[in-house]
Amino acid sequence: MKSKAILQLAFFVTQFLCVPVVSGQNAFNPSELEEDFQLFKTALEEAHPGIYRYETKAAMDESFESIVKELDKPLSQQEFYKILNPVLAKIGCGHTKLMPSEDKGFMYYYNMETLFPLKLFLDKNKAYVRYSYDTKVKLEPGTEITAINGIAMGEIIEGLLNNLFSDGHNQTFKYYELNRYFNALFSNFYLEEGEPHNKFNITYKNRGRKGSITLPSVSYQKVMEHDSAEQNNIPYELEFKNAHTALLTIRTFWPDEEKYNFEVFLKESFADINAKNIENLILDLRGNEGGKDAFGSLLLSYLVNAEFRYYDKLVVATNERFSFGDYAQLPEGYEQLRALITQTEDGEFRWEHNGNLAIQTPQKDPFKGHVYVLIDGACFSVTSEFCAVANHLDRVSFVGEETGGGYYGNNSGAFAIVTLPNSKLKLGIPLMAYYTAVKDYEFTDRGVMPDHPIRNTIEEVLSPGDEVLDWTLGRINKK
Structure with a gap:
């Protein structure tokens, strides 16, 4: 199970963050800062499965060295945060987080x-x-x-x-x-x-x-x-634009399951779509930051008519205990789960216990018409995984902007939350690297590129219409 961006933040805050909102900060001396930095660096090198996924070790080592040079004088928590954060961002992992304190809202710290x-x-x-x-x-x-x-x-x-x-x-x-x-x-x-x-x-x-x-x-x-x-807090909706076209909007893959049942929604929606002999399906995923990975493959199973692979592999950094364990909140049952990690002949550590690693079976009566997927930069994690595999299977056309998540996967899943002992900064490290079952994509370090790019502008933002949806409807009508 995975949660992304805002949703992952809510998980961090409610589960692990216990210090008050930052105010009246104290200054930390160089030795305290050095201790926190060494723990920061050690935790990333030991636990992060994608620390060198987009940057070389030499490049990351150079970035870490740049931090050391900044720790020769007393710093407040905010000053220390501003030194660590850009180096952490260089890893190229949208699920890695550095959080100064318990906060009332994501990103609002100081x-x-x-x-x-x-x-x-x-x-x-x-x-x-x-x-x-x-x-x-x-x-x-x-x-x-x-x-x-x-x-x-x-x-x-x-x-x-x-x-x-x-x-x-x-x-x-x-x-x-x-x-x-x-x-x-x-x-x-x-x-x-x-x-x-x-x-x-x-x-x-x-x-x-x-x-x-x-x-x-x-x-x-x-x-x-x-x-x-x-x-808009309604997680998903189905609307019929005309006798030939349906609009299926999915704003999250992490709904309130007590109020909304995603499996039932998909089953009923596609039964309705097929009963009406709909020829064109517009799938609006804009603003969808992700959620449960099983929901991504489930949605795709309604759009294909043959078996498919969703994940190629799931990789972790090690099966050993972490040296920084005394400073970390680890997933429940982590010690027992470590025993289930396998090692390949080339030394890679794998997690083999995810349903999306198996061959995926299509639904008995999948949708066979044209599919247009509306995307933007908020399409992250599970949403981007779905888009990548759908693109690889050449099943859909994309309209809008590049997805926010990586085409070949991401680092997410379970997390280690490391509290730096002096500054109390909290480092969220994803423990699993997900690799989608795709290949031969030109942009190895980017998201899914739209077939029909439409870039958001201030004019579009201020206008009452929806340029991306209107363009898609217009293209369908011309056909």
């Missing part, structure tokens, strides 16, 4: 009462206003923000991208997180704890005119009131 007051849309090296969290602030949607507190937006965006995690060298997942959590990220990396920053000086451009303005900060609660209202 300066939670003095957040940047605008919701932005970030596109390449530019930022545009979507709306303000403070109703007193009147900036027209679509206004370009060129600098915050004297720092150019291009510089801010580049700095934040270097601190965001994704699989391989994918960028669309980073931009998804950047757009969703800019207020938190800016506070974490560009505002220092304890310094006065209840106002933000910005410069902007709008309709050919340049200007500047000072904006008051807003609280985390105010941000959440707005952002939560944007979310």
Whole structure:
């Protein structure tokens, strides 16, 4: 069972994070920082099954050495976090996390009462206003923000991208997180704890005119009131667009199973689709960050008419006890599970106990028509795995943006949560490397590329329509 991004964060927070929200930080001396760093490095090298999946050992060693040079003076927790985090991001694993403290919301760690007051849309090296969290602030949607507190937006965006995690060298997942959590990220990396920053000086451009303005900060609660209202909490829906086309929207592979039964939903939906002799199926997976890996293969079984493989292998770093075990929260029953790890002749450690490693059987009456899958950078983990195998089987057409998860798999599954003893930073290390049963893909360090690329823009974000869905319906109608 796997959970991704936000869902994985919720697991970390509720299960393992026990210290209060960071405030009034103390400084840690160089020896304390060095102790924490050595544990940080040791835990990654011993436990992370994909630490060298996208970067060489020499490159990671060089990055670790760069950290050591920064630990010659006292640092606060936030300062230490800002040194460790970009090096951790270089691994190229979207499931690896560094979390400073128990937090009220994912990514919101520092300066939670003095957040940047605008919701932005970030596109390449530019930022545009979507709306303000403070109703007193009147900036027209679509206004370009060129600098915050004297720092150019291009510089801010580049700095934040270097601190965001994704699989391989994918960028669309980073931009998804950047757009969703800019207020938190800016506070974490560009505002220092304890310094006065209840106002933000910005410069902007709008309709050919340049200007500047000072904006008051807003609280985390105010941000959440707005952002939560944007979310659709219905996990999946079926809609018939016309007599020939159905739209199946799956927003998560991790539903509330007491309220929603995914297996029943799929069974009833495809029975209805086939009974109506639907010729075209639009599968909307945008915004779906993943969930249970079994749900990905189950969905695919409704779209193919022959047996298929889903996972090629699952790899772990070792079958030995971890030397850092005294500082880690490990999966329940980990000591017993270690005995089930097998080793191949070439020395690779495998986990063979996952149903998706077996040959997958299609449903008795699968959908045989055209399938269009709508994707974006939020399609991560299980969602990206499904897309990769569906693409490999040449069963569907993709419309939208590159998926956020890696085409050849990811590192996830069970996690070790390591608490650094002095700073109390918590390092979340995925313990299993998943390899999808795919091959011969051009982009070995990226996600699934769309057959019909449609890049999101500020104009699309502000418009009431849905360009990706409308384009797909238009293509179907032309056929």
